[in-house]
Amino acid sequence: MSLATVSTPSSAADQSAAGTWQVPRFVRRLIVPVSLLVIWQVLASYGIINRRFSSSPVDIIAALWKLAVNGQLFDSLWISLVRAFLGLALGGSLGLLAGLVAGLSRLGEDALDSTIQAIRTLPFLGLVPLFILWFGLGETPRILLVALGTFFPIYLNVFKGIRGVEERLIELGRSYGLNRWELIRDIILPAALPNALVGLRYSLGIAWLVLVIAEQINATSGLGWLIIKASELAQTSVIMMVLAVYALIGILADAIVRLIETRALRWQRSFQGA
Amino acid sequence: MSLATVSTPSSAADQSAAGTWQVPRFVRRLIVPVSLLVIWQVLASYGIINRRFSSSPVDIIAALWKLAVNGQLFDSLWISLVRAFLGLALGGSLGLLAGLVAGLSRLGEDALDSTIQAIRTLPFLGLVPLFILWFGLGETPRILLVALGTFFPIYLNVFKGIRGVEERLIELGRSYGLNRWELIRDIILPAALPNALVGLRYSLGIAWLVLVIAEQINATSGLGWLIIKASELAQTSVIMMVLAVYALIGILADAIVRLIETRALRWQRSFQGA
């Protein structure tokens, strides 16, 4: 007979042990990225990485500092954030709406899904000249490009989320006399939420990505402009700095969505990784 | 007492009715996009849409014909398809792998997730110059860019899919002595599959999108190059033709994934829309 003896400490001891020995989660999550940064810096300091190809983290921070001091960074960051936010708000809510319509009714699916799937594959970059034609030169085409880019992940995930809701629960709602809106609010949306949040996370990333393209149209502001200008003028450290800012914002945005996730999905008892 | 009387026809009658009266699914899905095309053509023919702003469907087909006849279209299409496929294969399999590692183990998550989340927000355009520096001017940077772009949707959805697997089923697997690989194969992957397929669908779209950017890198072939060349020369009808080709391919690719989906998810009994 094969036996295993498990001895679990008492709860109090367990918790104090956790306090003393365990590294907090967010620190553990930082270990790898921070180590990568350190290695990079060391390689750069010893000249193993050519400065022309990439600046060292220290150079990047210096560039950051310089642009932060003269205010250019924050201005650019702010305007980009505003654009990303507006585009995301627009694209996200339309995506949610379209996902709901297509997800909830077959008629909606037949009407929307194939059209959206076709549009989805249109490349943004090809659309830039057309967007200028159609929407002019102001903020409109930029925000619309972001909206277009963020629309799809939300749409796809909401649609799929809704179609993944178990028939059993829909039956439940029907037999308890939920009207259409209550069915959506109480059953379909909560069930689709985990998927919708994945869509949101992805949209956040896309919003940034599209901005760089959108801010090429004509702009003297925004991170996208900053990076393009720096590229054309061969300012490697500025390029890398902007990339670093993007990354930071990305991590931040992601952390926010994670927070929403853990709050909104408190009820879940799913696999947490071994 | 409120009553409802339901009278359902006998099965045989039901099926023959379906045969005679119901429009097949794929035709119904085509109604809206085709109507849009017709409206567009009519508006264009009557000059309500300025030709400068967009070509009419007929113009686009003419442009398509011209490029198809001289072979340029198919050459470009083929090379783009090859690039998209290679990039997708690479990015997709790496995304799957990373998603598995991060999804399956906390250690993996701590090691990979934050780094990937940070990289995810880096804008492609900012990376193009770096890719040229690192990988030269051949096919490598193009394929790698596609791989990078397609990596994230797969990763995110696989990760999320795995983390959405019900703890109950994992318990089941554990108590029936499944080893790690069997647990993955028999429980985690099938449960994560619906999500992974959403990721795949999204990746297909992204692959195209990135190609337009990637094919700016010293390409003299591919759909992206066609579109860039056309926009440099303000050839609206060519741009729109290439976009139409993108859309067609997109619909096709999507249909394939749908097919996979319906086959792979036969077991599901989920909400199909009302």
Add this chain to the structure above:
Amino acid sequence: MPNLASSGVALRNVSRTFGTRRVLSDIDLEIGEGEFLVIVGASGCGKSTLLKIIAGLDRGAEGEIRIEENRSIVFQDSRLLPWKLVWENVVLGLRGNRAELRRRALAALDEVNLLARADAWPLTLSGGEAQRVAIARALVRTPKLLLLDEPFAALDALTRLKMQQQVAALVEQHRLTTLFVTHDVDEALLLADRILLVEAGRIARTFDVGLNRPRNRADAGFISLRRELLEGLGVSEEDGFAAAAQPPKQPRQTRPLEVAVAAE
């Protein structure tokens, strides 16, 4: 006996086929207003399918069906919404002031002895607790038609007794029409006005339970009906562990349905 003429629920010549399997055939059924109808039958004979048809949840059924709109249902699985707290699940679909709803939910949960778990997430409930929440959810509203699919299967003897009494009291008080699926013959006899025995998708027999209420297990009428019913189900009263002496495979009273269909 309730008046069948004013009946709320009626099925005429209803059948249900999944793929090529005919699961229900030629069901003719009327449930009188205020009647307590119990369905018994072997596992897989079509009880839940019938219940769902009567609940208007099965669009694939053939035949004529008249359903009651104002109904509550306890499914065989508890079907709690995992993202709503226990008490929120209880008042699902009820409209009104939140505090008032909570009050009603707590009262109903108290009835099923689950007051303490009112603010828990459903996924942390035990099997019997989840089923009790589902019962509370059905009982907190006063429908015309109450559909219960093996509602007490996961409950211990005491809780089960209490629940039986509660349902009986409620049904009597509000004159609810009730359709009750169970495997427990005693339960059926204690509660039913009429018992349908379903076999392989057909109503094989109908028992009118003419016993006075409250009913007593020791009653002669009870005992003889019990024997009849058990026989209908293929069990002889004496079946105990003695049966283990027989060869393990018994003649199949619970024939797979294919056989029945093929025989047609």
Add this chain to the structure above:
Amino acid sequence: MPNLASSGVALRNVSRTFGTRRVLSDIDLEIGEGEFLVIVGASGCGKSTLLKIIAGLDRGAEGEIRIEENRSIVFQDSRLLPWKLVWENVVLGLRGNRAELRRRALAALDEVNLLARADAWPLTLSGGEAQRVAIARALVRTPKLLLLDEPFAALDALTRLKMQQQVAALVEQHRLTTLFVTHDVDEALLLADRILLVEAGRIARTFDVGLNRPRNRADAGFISLRRELLEGLGVSEEDGFAAAAQPPKQPRQTRPLEVAVAAE
């Protein structure tokens, strides 16, 4: 009586707390090799939690636990993998030639009278069918330890009898150590070597069932043990529908656990 010294499963001073709720306290338990141990208790008293601890599935338990690695478990919910066909579910985790596995699965499904549904998707099964597949899945392998959490709750009388016989035969044949949770007192008495009565997270009483096998419900020892057990569960043998005459709220033998904790 099996030899406790060579026992495979042992718990010493085990408790389990969820948040602030203590669900199990000070459980000391040894299961002898080949012993058939039955756990009874009110809904929510901690039976399934105890079973999961013994199955090694609960990492949050405190105390000393020795578990058996070679085990099969039937969960309270059937837990079929929806993406595997019924027969594939049965042989989950078994290795070997696919044709051979299928043969074994079909044999096991035949035993639970479900041969006809071997190639169905689990989501199309009825409640009792799903539970029978779960039973077939546990019985198709021959583990040392068999854990069954209310395995027959969703089954009709006949199928239940047959399953009880089958489990008993299998256990006897392979000298399986078995832990069996049930609400059915008769079932407990028919099968058990020893019965544990759990109350509010503690082992309240232990009954050694010294009756000979095969057991008979009419046996005097059986009847007296039955009365004792029911009393332990808070039900008097005569409780029938007569009890409905009492006020609906009874004194709570199944106290909410908070109360028990607060009293400590």
Add this chain to the structure above:
Amino acid sequence: DDAKTLRVGTINLFGVASTFEQAGHDKAGDITFQIIPFTSGVVGLIAAINAGEIDVAEMGEVGPVVAQSADVEAQIIAATEPWRIGEALVVAGDSPIRTLEDLKGKKISYARATNGQWVVNKALQKAGLDITDVESVFLPAGTNTLSVLEAGQIDVAVAIDATLSAYEAQGARRLVNAGDVDVDNALFFIASNKAIAEKKDAIGAFVNQLGKHLAWASENQEKHAGFVAELLGIEPEVTLSVERNRPKKLQEIRPELIPSNQAIADELFRQKVIEKEIRVDSSFNYEFNKYIP
């Protein structure tokens, strides 16, 4: 979009109109010049003027040809004097390439359908080479070309000021200036036909203001260099070196300019960069010469 507001599209990196605002030159009488900076490449400019989003666009010599080939309804209304050392072929500081003849078989990066392509063409022509004797490399807009050059992925690149000077300041070496291969590299201003019809006064005022702005810039080089440095976020020393050779005034639109543009059109057609043969003379508009200060 009233007749008193002229929308002028320019490119910050080299356009002369981009400093209008800083210099306070964005108003003349009751006319307002709304300067709309584009990030890079003439693609956006042509699309914008085609869409009627801007009235006037500032570009190189090749731009008007491309616009015309795309049926954009616009005409050249002004041009600066030649800017012969404002654009050049550059190589990495340590490059072995010393003469134009060395270009044979090398990788040259330029942007299609721009002045850059024209400079490359003329340089090759001068060395007796054809475009097919070198390997053309097209990098996406916004590429850090200097680093690609230094990494050895390409051998030669075309750059225009201020990029050119910025590269030089970072160690790149000029191989040959545009002027040395007979490229004028003047900046051209095209106006949409609609603007010409409806905003004649405003365009006139713009041409006048442009002349004044150029004159002012050449007299206040440090100040202008400061503006550019601020605009582009680079060192004032670099922009100051740009100032010294910037065009100092406008030239008249006259028939003598046509042959050079026609040559561009013919060559681009020969290379199948543009798809039809065009006569460029119709795109020259002489009526605004009178506004040149």
